[in-house]
Amino acid sequence: MNRASRWWALPLLSVGLFIGCAEGGDEWKVRPDPAIVDFPVANAEVVTQELVDPPFLPPHEQVASGPPRVVNIRFEIVEREVEIAPGVFVWQMAFNNHVPGPVPVVFQWDWVNLTMLNGTTDTIRFGTTDNQLAHNVDFHASTGALGGGGLTIIAPGEEVGLRWRAVKAGFFVYHCAPGGEMVPYHVTTGGNGAILVLPREGLRDGYGDPIRYDKAFYFGEQDYYVPMNADGTSRRYGNFALQMGDMLEVMRGLVPTHIAFNGTYGALTADIRLEAEVGETVLMLHSQANNPSFPHLIGGHGDWVWPYGKFANRPDEGLESWDVVAGGTAAAVYTFEQEGVYAYLNHNLIKAFLYDAKAFIHVTGGWDDELMTNTFTARPIGGDVP
């Protein structure tokens, strides 16, 4: 039996202990298990996670089935021009050719082992041109060296490796942060995403009972500061670097010209159809790397909402709207009870409807009259009330 496999039974035992004492008051909290915290990286199993484009997450377990692991992930940074709204073109900084960047999923106390490229190994697949500027990554979930930003700065054509331990459980922003005015420039052109760090024992509700979700959707909210022409189209530039001066001038006004979920207008209302069934529990993950947001699910609720998207905190129950702080996240679960189209949006409704900070979730599976029904349908005023 090798050293790693001898540790295998410990977390399973620990999960039993956690659930047994997880009731009421401060006992909701889970004490860190020294056998997990002190587990040496040299003994950790190494696995590779293939990242996928948001709003989806890679396949993952919701409860850790073994000791902490080293999870290999790969970021390829692409500078690319994208039409984010009709006639509006932005040179984006895109982790893995997508805005927002992909969502790695690990457990608390795992190690994230990143290989990051300034550029791609497969330019044909990505259809990109050569990158112009240096990039790096700051993981809010990590500890030290500017969140890794100090150890990952790379010029176009370079790659770098960074391993860090996921010491906090929650949904955490990551973003490019190459220094000075480059920081907001890279973040507001799309250079951000978020990582999901699950508690090893899985998510728990306010009673301490396990929560298991059927689906998870990631709503990455992006504010843009686009130099516009008088006719409603944007100015165009030859590359990411040439766009910067004019864009910084728009940014100084602090008023976004465009706000989108998943990078482009219509991404989650028309281009991608999000679906769920009545009875399914959906984990709704939201990040905004540069501004606050106020998630709301029209027609539903946050059954359980973790303050600041951090799972070491007892979740709040039955919320109508909740908070995303700038450079932060939200995490909420909802179990759908009625069919219909639900809008998940920023309840700054100007940002939702005059801009595009919204998504639709199409829910099928039946209607419960006990929860809601027309007592009479629209008619001229003056009829009898049944």
Ligand SMILES: [Cu+2]
């Ligand atoms: Cu960058």
